[in-house]
Amino acid sequence: MENNKRTWVDLVWRILLFIWALSILVPLLWIILESLKTNKEFFANVWALPDKLMWVNYKTAWKSYNLGPTALNTLYFVGVSLLLGTFLTTLNAYALTRLQWRGRTLIWSTIMISLFLPGINALVPQYVLMRDLHLTNSLTGLIILDSLGESVFFLMLLGGFMQSLPKELEESAYMDGASLMQVFLRIIVPLSTPGIVTVAIFKFLGLYNAFLGPFIYLGDQAKYTIGVAMYNANQLMQYKADWVTLFAGVTIAMLPTIVLYIIFQRQISEGATLGGVKG
Amino acid sequence: MAQPGVNTAGSGGLLRKNKVQKRIFIFFAIGPSFLGYLLFTLYPNILSVYYSLLEWNGISASKFIGLDNYIYMFKDNFVWTSLYHNLILMITVPILTIYISVFLAYLLNNKGYLESAFYKVLFFLPNVLAIVVVALLWRFIYDGEYGMLNAFLKLFGIETNNFYWLGDTRTALWAILPVSIWSGVGLYIIIFMNAMKGIPASLYESAILDGATHMQRLFKITMPLINPVIRVSALFLVLGAFKGFELILIMTNGGPSGSTEVIGSYMFNMAFGKNSHNYGYASAIGMFLFIIMVVAKMIIDKFSKRDEIEF
Numbered sequence: 001m002e003n004n005k006r007t008w009v010d011l012v013w014r015i016l017l018f019i020w021a022l023s024i025l026v027p028l029l030w031i032i033l034e035s036l037k038t039n040k041e042f043f044a045n046v047w048a049l050p051d052k053l054m055w056v057n058y059k060t061a062w063k064s065y066n067l068g069p070t071a072l073n074t075l076y077f078v079g080v081s082l083l084l085g086t087f088l089t090t091l092n093a094y095a096l097t098r099l100q101w102r103g104r105t106l107i108w109s110t111i112m113i114s115l116f117l118p119g120i121n122a123l124v125p126q127y128v129l130m131r132d133l134h135l136t137n138s139l140t141g142l143i144i145l146d147s148l149g150e151s152v153f154f155l156m157l158l159g160g161f162m163q164s165l166p167k168e169l170e171e172s173a174y175m176d177g178a179s180l181m182q183v184f185l186r187i188i189v190p191l192s193t194p195g196i197v198t199v200a201i202f203k204f205l206g207l208y209n210a211f212l213g214p215f216i217y218l219g220d221q222a223k224y225t226i227g228v229a230m231y232n233a234n235q236l237m238q239y240k241a242d243w244v245t246l247f248a249g250v251t252i253a254m255l256p257t258i259v260l261y262i263i264f265q266r267q268i269s270e271g272a273t274l275g276g277v278k279g
Numbered sequence: 280m281a282q283p284g285v286n287t288a289g290s291g292g293l294l295r296k297n298k299v300q301k302r303i304f305i306f307f308a309i310g311p312s313f314l315g316y317l318l319f320t321l322y323p324n325i326l327s328v329y330y331s332l333l334e335w336n337g338i339s340a341s342k343f344i345g346l347d348n349y350i351y352m353f354k355d356n357f358v359w360t361s362l363y364h365n366l367i368l369m370i371t372v373p374i375l376t377i378y379i380s381v382f383l384a385y386l387l388n389n390k391g392y393l394e395s396a397f398y399k400v401l402f403f404l405p406n407v408l409a410i411v412v413v414a415l416l417w418r419f420i421y422d423g424e425y426g427m428l429n430a431f432l433k434l435f436g437i438e439t440n441n442f443y444w445l446g447d448t449r450t451a452l453w454a455i456l457p458v459s460i461w462s463g464v465g466l467y468i469i470i471f472m473n474a475m476k477g478i479p480a481s482l483y484e485s486a487i488l489d490g491a492t493h494m495q496r497l498f499k500i501t502m503p504l505i506n507p508v509i510r511v512s513a514l515f516l517v518l519g520a521f522k523g524f525e526l527i528l529i530m531t532n533g534g535p536s537g538s539t540e541v542i543g544s545y546m547f548n549m550a551f552g553k554n555s556h557n558y559g560y561a562s563a564i565g566m567f568l569f570i571i572m573v574v575a576k577m578i579i580d581k582f583s584k585r586d587e588i589e590f
Contacts, residue, residue, distance in 0.1 A: 009493070010390070010392075013386050013390060013392075014392055014394070016382075016386070017383065017386055017387075017392070017394070017395075017398055018394075020379075020383060020398075020402065021394075021397075021398055021401055021402070023461065024401055024402065024404055024405055024461075025401070026427075027416055027417075027420060027427065028404075028416075030427055031416060031419065042425065043425065046425055046426075046427065046430045047430060047434075088311055088312045089312070091307075091308040091309075091312075092308060092309060092312050092313075094308065095304070095305050095308040095309050096309070099301070099305065101301070101302075101305055107309060107313060110313075110316075110317075110321075111313075111316065113321070114316070114320060114321075116572075116573065116576070117320070117324050117569075118522050118565075118568055118569055118572050119522070120522050120524075120543055120546065120565055120568055121324065121327045121562065121564075121565025121566055121568060121569045122320065122323035122324045122326075122327055122565070123546075123547070123550065123551075123561075123565070124323075124327065124330060124550045124558045124561050124562050124565070125322075125323035125324075125326035125327050125330055125562070126319060126323040127550075127551075128337065128558070129318070129319070129322070129323055129326075144315075145319055147315075148311055148312060148314070148315020148316070148318075148319065149312060149315045149316045149319055149320055150312055150313065150315075150316040150320075174297075179300060180297075180300060180301055180304040181304060184304075205407055208409065209407075209408070209409035209410060209411075211409065211410050211411050211525055211529070212525055216551060226409075227409050227410075227411040228411075230411050230412070230415060231411050231415075231529060234415050234418070243419075243425065246415075247419070250412055250415050250416065253409065253411070253412055254408055254409065254412045257407045257408060257409065258404070258407065258408075260407070261403075261404065261407040265400055268403070268407070269399075269403065269469050272403070272406075272466055272469050272470070273469055273470055273473045
C-alpha cells in the first residue's frame with residue numbers, strides 16, 4: 001500500500017513517529033552524554049556538552065561498583081544457565097513433540113498447569129525450599145533454579161520448529177542403526193539450529209535482565225550479578241552525590257543487551273511475535 | 280530409504296533393545312527439567328496454601344492459625360489501597376499500550392516512509408533493556424533537581440521548582456505509567472505489525488476506492504480484523520499490571536507513603552522486606568492473588584470466545 005499519495009497528514013504521522021523515536025533515543029543518549037561529564041558540569045547544566053569527555057568515569061564505575069567481579073558472576077550465572085537450560089529445553093522439546101511414548105500427555109498437561117500459576121504466591125515457599133537445600137546466597141543455586149524447570153513458551157517455540165522437520169530423516173538414520181542420542185545430536189540439533197538460537201537469545205535476555213531472583217537469593221555483595229549491583233549502587237547514591245559515575249555504570253549495564261539486539265535483531269523480532277501469539 | 284510398514288509413528292519397527300534404549304533416553308531427556316519443575320515450581324505453589332495458614336517469620340517455630348491471616352487481610356487497608364493502585368494500572372497501561380502500538384504499527388506497516396525501517400528496529404529497543412536499567416533511567420529522568428523532565432520543561436519556560444515526580448504522593452503512581460508503556464509498546468508493535476501483514480490488501484483497496492481515510496481504515500478494517508490478537512495482548516497486559524511489581528520495587532519501593540504500593544510489592548516486602556518477615560501473611564496475600572487470577576481467567580475465557588473473525 002505504498003502507492004498512497006503523500007499529503008500534509010503524512011507530515012503529522014511522520015512527526016508522531018519521530019516523537020516516539022525521540023522518546024527512546026533522547027533518554028538513552030542523555031544518560032550516555034551525562035556519563036561523560038564531571039559531576040560539576042552535570043550539576044551546572046544538564047543539557048550542556050562536556051568540555052572534555054570524561055572516560056575516566058567508566059573506570060571509576062568499574063572499580064567503585066566492583067564491576068569486575070560482578071561481570072564474572074554474571075558471566076558464570078548467565079553462561080552456565082544458558083548452556084544447561086538451552087540443552088535441556090532442546091532435549092525436552094524433542095522428547096515431548098517428536099517421540100511417542102506412554103505418559104507423554106500426562107507430562108505435557110502437568111507442564112501446562114504452569115500457565116495458570118501466577119508465580120508470585122510461590123516466592124516464599126520457594127525461598128524456604130532453596131534455603132533448606134542450602135542453595136541460597138549461591139550463584140550455583142540460582143543456576144539450578146533457573147535451568148531445571150519447564151517453560152511452555154520455549155517448548156512451544158522449539159517443539160513447533162521440530163515438528164516441521166520431515167519424519168523420514170530420523171527413520172532412515174534408525175535403519176542405519178543409529179541410536180536415539182545419535183539421531184538427536186547429529187540430525188535434530190543441527191536442523192533445529194535456527195529455533196535453538198532463538199531460544200538461546202531469549203534465555204540470554206531473560207537471564208541477563210533477571211532481577212527478582214538474584215535480588216532475593218544473593219545476599220552477599222561479592223556474589224551480585226550486574227542488575228543487583230546497579231540497584232545497590234543506586235541505593236548508595238543517597239549518601240554520595242556521584243551521579244556521573246552511576247550514569248557510566250548504568251551505561252555499562254545496558255551495553256551487552258543492546259549489542260546483542262543489534263546483532264540478532266531479526267531473530268528477536270520473529271521470536272517476539274511467536275511469544276505474543278502463543279505464550 | 281524407509282521400507283513400507285517400517286515408518287509408522289517414528290518408533291515402529293524398532294527392536295526390543297531399542298525400546299529399552301528409548302525409555303532410558305526419554306527418562307534422561309525429560310527427567311531433570313520435569314523433576315526441577317515439580318520441585319521448584321509446583322511444590323512451592325501447593326505449599327503456599329499451607330503456608331498461608333501459618334504464623335511464621337521463617338526462623339522460629341511456626342504456628343498454625345487457620346484462616347486468621349485471611350481475616351486480617353480483609354481488614355488490612357494496605358491490601359485494598361494496593362489493589363486499587365493495581366486497578367488503576369490494569370486499566371490505563373493496557374489501553375494506552377494497545378492504542379499506541381496499534382497506531383504506530385499501522386503507520387509502520389502501511390506507510391512506506393523512508394525512516395520506517397529504522398523505527399522498526401528502534402521501537403523494540405526498550406524491550407531488551409533490563410528492568411533495573413529502565414527503572415534507574417526513569418528515576419534519573421524524574422529527579423527533581425537534575426532530572427531530564429524538569430530540565431526539559433524549563434526549556435519551554437515551565438518552572439517546576441525542582442518538583443520530585445516520584446517523591447510526591449499525587450504524582451508518583453502516574454509517573455510509573457509512562458515507564459510501563461515506554462518499556463512495553465515495542466513488543467506489541469511487532470505483534471500487531473505481524474498480525475496486520477495477514478490482512479489481504481484487497482480489503483484496503485476497495486475501501487480506498489470508496490474514499491476511506493487512513494483513520495477510517497485503521498478503525499473500521501484493521502482493528503476489527505486483528506481483534507483476536509488485540510484481545511490476547513490486552514489479557515497479557517492486564518495480567519502483567521496485576522502481578523508485576525519489579526519496576527515499582529526498584530523505582531519507588533511502594534513509596535512515598537504507600538502511594539505506589541501494588542499488591543505484588545506489598546506482598547514482597549511483607550516477606551522479604553527490611554522490617555518484616557511475615558511468611559504466613561505474605562503467602563495468604565499470594566493465595567488471594569492466585570484466586571483473583573483464576574476467577575478473572577475464567578470470566579475472560581467465558582466472554583472471549585465470541586466474534587472471532589475469519590478472512
